[in-house]
Amino acid sequence: MGEAPAFVVDNLNANFPNGLHSKSKGCETAIDIGNKTYVIGASTESACTIGIQIFNKSTSDWVIPVVLGTKPKPSKGHSAIVLDEDRILVIKGNTTSDDSFWFLEVNTAFVREQKMRMATEVVAWSKGVIGEAAKPIVISGPSGVGKGTLISKLMEEFPSMFGFSVSHTTRAPRSNEQNGIHYHFTERSVMEKDIEAGKFLEYAAVHGNLYGTSIEAVDVVADKGKRCILDIDVQGARSVRASSLEAIFIFICPPSFEELEKRLRARGTESEEQIQKRLRNAKAELEQRNSPGLFDHILVNDDLDTCYDKLKKLLGLADGVKSTQESVLEPVQMSLDHMVSKTGHKILINCGVREPEKPAENMFVLDLASMKGGAPGRTRGLRFFTIDPTSNGVDAEVLS
Ligand SMILES: Nc1ncnc2c1ncn2[C@@H]1O[C@H](COP(=O)(O)OP(=O)(O)OP(=O)(O)O)[C@@H](O)[C@H]1O
Numbered sequence: 001m002g003e004a005p006a007f008v009v010d011n012l013n014a015n016f017p018n019g020l021h022s023k024s025k026g027c028e029t030a031i032d033i034g035n036k037t038y039v040i041g042a043s044t045e046s047a048c049t050i051g052i053q054i055f056n057k058s059t060s061d062w063v064i065p066v067v068l069g070t071k072p073k074p075s076k077g078h079s080a081i082v083l084d085e086d087r088i089l090v091i092k093g094n095t096t097s098d099d100s101f102w103f104l105e106v107n108t109a110f111v112r113e114q115k116m117r118m119a120t121e122v123v124a125w126s127k128g129v130i131g132e133a134a135k136p137i138v139i140s141g142p143s144g145v146g147k148g149t150l151i152s153k154l155m156e157e158f159p160s161m162f163g164f165s166v167s168h169t170t171r172a173p174r175s176n177e178q179n180g181i182h183y184h185f186t187e188r189s190v191m192e193k194d195i196e197a198g199k200f201l202e203y204a205a206v207h208g209n210l211y212g213t214s215i216e217a218v219d220v221v222a223d224k225g226k227r228c229i230l231d232i233d234v235q236g237a238r239s240v241r242a243s244s245l246e247a248i249f250i251f252i253c254p255p256s257f258e259e260l261e262k263r264l265r266a267r268g269t270e271s272e273e274q275i276q277k278r279l280r281n282a283k284a285e286l287e288q289r290n291s292p293g294l295f296d297h298i299l300v301n302d303d304l305d306t307c308y309d310k311l312k313k314l315l316g317l318a319d320g321v322k323s324t325q326e327s328v329l330e331p332v333q334m335s336l337d338h339m340v341s342k343t344g345h346k347i348l349i350n351c352g353v354r355e356p357e358k359p360a361e362n363m364f365v366l367d368l369a370s371m372k373g374g375a376p377g378r379t380r381g382l383r384f385f386t387i388d389p390t391s392n393g394v395d396a397e398v399l400s
């Protein structure tokens with residue numbers, strides 16, 4: 001078994017001439033792809049992430065690349081294995097399987113785009129997540145129609161099932177709003193920089209301010225095993241529709257324009273000027289509700305309870321549906337000195353004690369056949385099995 005065994009090197013100083021590469025306290029791995037050697041675990045970056053250096057064999061130059069994506073915290077050791085020309089799988093040792101699998105992307109479409117944009121060497125981390133999250137729900141509609149009210153009811157009734165995507169905005173907080181809970185309240189210049197850095201799934205200028213959904217905002221909800229709810233305007237819904245995120249799109253409609261105005265005024269959170277602006281924008285948003293291929297469902301929010309019942313029904317939450325989460329299987333421990341090998345889409349991980357002539361213990365398979373996503377977000381859809389070494393892997397138990 002095994003196409004390309006990973007190799008772990010204590011330190012590579014002896015192997016390479018003078019250059020950027022410097023002595024590391026932990027283990028380092030060196031992976032060759034084309035004419036480049038990627039040294040993972042090199043200690044030139046801050047100690048709070050696993051460092052990366054690249055040795056260009058054609059020019060004999062060391063380069064410290066720009067590292068994008070959510071970076072893994074260092075562990076005492078790791079293994080690394082080439083998956084293809086585009087990415088390396090890094091498995092952290094001494095961690096549980098919910099934090100063990102990381103992909104270092106070196107030539108994916110995202111990395112190529114960023115290399116072009118920055119005109120420099122770029123790599124990107126993407127955390128591997130076992131299993132598939134349920135499709136996110138995008139809720140859109142004019143300001144004051146009751147989107148937030150419906151979402152709050154859903155989250156209250158099903159707290160372990162749904163999680164809210166906390167948007168960024170440049171608007172000032174209202175008196176009842178908390179930073180990090182209702183929004184991430186942000187300076188425009190900071191948000192523009194983050195947009196430029198590719199951190200946002202979508203963003204739009206709405207009623208004179210900038211609003212946006214960061215990739216992280218959606219990922220943190222899915223990481224908790226919850227279904228993500230996005231409350232965004234129609235421009236944002238259009239952008240998400242065009243993105244790789246597969247979601248369900250719901251438009252909330254007022255029973256009449258007069259009722260919408262009444263609700264917006266009764267809420268008492270906007271100035272007269274803002275109310276007028278929001279009502280003008282509402283007309284344009286309402287016109288787009290039937291835009292072909294944009295919304296999957298349109299709900300009229302006349303009586304709140306009736307509308308809420310319809311929302312639950314279309315989400316498959318009719319009476320009697322359990323409000324608790326599906327049972328989440330416990331993560332397993334990845335040993336520090338595990339060994340890995342690759343066969344097709346499957347990675348065999350042996351966490352057993354390496355004793356000659358003894359059968360391997362704690363053998364796991366990481367199946368990458370259904371993996372999707374990637375930097376700057378998570379890599380999802382991984383499957384993880386234990387295998388019984390005495391049964392030649394036939395009796396596999398699905399862990400997640
Ligand atoms: N069906 C309903 N009947 C009467 N009032 C409602 C109904 N739904 C919501 N409201 C009220 O309307 C006001 C606006 O609701 P909400 O803040 O949820 O709107 P929204 O669509 O989230 O607005 P925004 O887009 O500005 O965030 C609130 O005061 C809320 O209590």
Ligand SMILES: Nc1nc2c(ncn2[C@@H]2O[C@H](COP(=O)(O)O)[C@@H](O)[C@H]2O)c(=O)[nH]1
Nearest residue numbers: 143167203204206211212213231232233236
């Ligand atoms: N495109 C996006 N629109 C968003 C986002 N977060 C909120 N919104 C929409 O903005 C308006 C106004 O919201 P308010 O809190 O100021 O009343 C409303 O329609 C929201 O749906 C976002 O991340 N992206």
